[in-house]
Amino acid sequence: MSGAMYAIGDLARQTGTKVETIRWYERDGIMPAPVRTAGGHRVYTRTHLDRLAFIRHARELGFPLEDVRALLRLADDPERPCDQVDAIASQHLAAVRSRIARLQTLEAELARMVAVCGGGRVAECRVIEVLADQSHAHCLHEGHGGTGL
Numbered sequence: 001m002s003g004a005m006y007a008i009g010d011l012a013r014q015t016g017t018k019v020e021t022i023r024w025y026e027r028d029g030i031m032p033a034p035v036r037t038a039g040g041h042r043v044y045t046r047t048h049l050d051r052l053a054f055i056r057h058a059r060e061l062g063f064p065l066e067d068v069r070a071l072l073r074l075a076d077d078p079e080r081p082c083d084q085v086d087a088i089a090s091q092h093l094a095a096v097r098s099r100i101a102r103l104q105t106l107e108a109e110l111a112r113m114v115a116v117c118g119g120g121r122v123a124e125c126r127v128i129e130v131l132a133d134q135s136h137a138h139c140l141h142e143g144h145g146g147t148g149l
Contacts (some may be wrong), residue, residue, distance in 0.1 A: 007044070030069055062096060064091055
């Protein structure tokens with residue numbers, strides 16, 4: 001083995017990944033097992049560092065672990081066309097946009113609830129009233145079917 005060698009703590013620091021997460025990735029098979037010293041310590045190479053950085057970045061962008069595995073398999077075959085990579089990224093983008101839309105609806109609903117609450121006592125609190133309403137009659141959130149306050 002030539003090149004830089006890293007202990008697990010060094011790998012963790014350089015990638016911002018917890019040691020336990022690195023061990024979990026190894027057990028899961030998404031990270032290749034490192035060689036071990038005679039004393040049983042893991043010894044990582046630049047390849048491990050690069051792969052872990054890839055995983056970490058993909059996870060920070062919200063890719064599910066299953067997609068990260070698929071992307072790594074594709075990255076391991078650099079001569080392949082990237083249509084499958086594009087498909088995975090496009091699906092993830094659609095999911096992110098959907099989540100943003102749901103969060104924007106949630107934000108509007110919460111802002112509306114807070115705006116109509118004039119303070120005062122909990123007994124007259126519109127936020128409490130909306131949250132306690134099992135029929136969702138006061139709720140504008142999609143799928144709740146209410147008419148609003």
